[in-house]
Amino acid sequence: MSRSAWAKRGRSTTSSRSRGATARSGSSRASTRWAASSSPRRRARERTLPRSSPASSRRRQRGSDVALRRVAYYKGCLASLSAKELDSSTQALAPQVGLELVELQAVTCCGAGDIHEAEPDYYLHLNARILAYAEAAGCDTLLTICNVCTLNLRxxxxxxxxxxxxxxxxxxxxxxxxxxPYSGNVEVRHLLWEIAEGEGYELLKAAAHKGLKGLKVAPFYGCQILRPxxxxxxxxxxxxxxxxRIIEACGGEAIDYPAKIKCCGFPIIAAREETALGELIQPIEQAKEAGADALVTPCPLCHLSLDAWQSKLKAATGKDFQMPILHLSQLVGVAAGLEESELKFKRHVVPVTPVLEKLEV
Incomplete structure (x- = not known):
């Protein structure tokens, strides 16, 4: 289905990516002043220079005619720890959709919602620091792969x-x-937005040469990529x-169901587990009833809830859904023919084997 067809179901207001030459030069001058005024000891302690991803380098070595756009890459906490498969698949996929990832080395957690509520000024400094390093790397876009990081940084x-x-x-x-210093010349964008339209979408269609072969995929957005x-x-x-749109571009069938825009329950699982599981069961049960082979989500926190806590649902309800949950970069990556060493499906709690068998991977 074309974007215009999907857009009939909801109007898109897309953020502008470009920045004027004056703004960029102002950012460059500010970074130069910082570099000149900071002591070597301070710089050595605080800052590690960003580096391009290995995947981007491999793409250039293959002699591809795809022009890569440099973006600062902020992978967040989960993709660095419990969801390393999200990072590896993103880095492998990026050059195929026209992105050269400049990984930020000296950044911390965005603070999620906890620090924002408890210490709003501290939260602001945490995120300003991330934005400043992205700007200092010479990038006008900070790429995120987590809904919570996207909301906090934006x-x-x-x-x-x-x-x-x-x-x-x-x-x-x-x-x-x-x-x-941060001059305000960076735009925060999720990978989802980069490949859902424009050049990224066209490159996505070309990259997905293996295809999903009609796989029935239920999208799960979660809440913090949509609201506010x-x-x-x-x-x-x-x-x-x-x-x-991405599912269909990759050759899959998008399964519609009401709970795709609801919360996954992650924020309250520790304090109110019963309520959280009541939220969690809705997308999984509805997708299963609608005939989905798998769910896909752009958020690692949603992925953690949907994947790891199906065992909690089984204990609480007696229902064993065994619904495979894919990261967005894994879904596109398998359609693009990425290797298992990059997709790392074996790290999942719920086996992805039924999906791979249907795709004959």
Whole structure:
């Protein structure tokens, strides 16, 4: 189905990617001043230079005529730890969809929702630091692969861009510990948005040469990639279209069901497990009843809930769903013919074997 067809179900308001030459030169001058004023000891302690991903390098060595666009890559906590398969599949997929990942080496957690609520000013500094390193790397886009990271970084970025005095205060504070100043010239974008339209979408279609062979895939957006729409603004939060468009571009069948835009229950699982499981069962049960072979999600926290906690659902309800849950980069990656060493399906709790058998992988 074309984007226009999906768009009838919800109007998309896409963020602009480009920045003016004046803004970029201002950012460059600010970074130069920081480099000149910071002591070598401070820089050595605080900053590690970003590096391009190995996958991007391999793509260039193959002599591809695809022009790669440099983006700062922020993988967040889960993709660095319990969801390493998300990082490896993203890095392998990126050059095939026109992205050269400049991995940020000296960044921390975005703070999720916990620090934002408890220490809002500390949260703002955490995220400003990430944005500053992305800008210092010479990138105008910060690529994310987590819904929560996307929301936190976009929210902080909105505050910093719209309040010059606040941005100056935060930059001054961070400069004392060796962080480059932030001029507000970075746009935060999720991988989902990069490949759902424009050049990324066209490259995605070309890359997905293996195809999904009609695999029935239920999209699960979760909540923090859609809401609040004022901050995220890519698509209608009640009628999103991006995952469906990607599934169909890869040769799969997108399965529609009501709970695809609901919360996965992750934020309250420790405090209110029964309520969280009540949220979690809805997308899995509805997708199963609709005939889905697998679910796909753009968020590692949603993936953790949907994949690892199916055992909790079984214990609580007696229902053994055995529903495979794929990361977005894995779904596209398997359609593009990535290797198991890059996809790392064996790291999943619920086996992905039924999906791979249907795809004859």
């Amino acid at each position: 929210q902080a970025n909105w505050q910093l861009k719209n309040d010059d005095a606040l941005r100056q205060r935060v930059s001054d504070n961070l400069e004392h510990v060796g962080v480059p 729409s004022k901050l995220l603004g890519f698509e209608d939060p009640d009628r999103p279209w991006s995952l469906e």
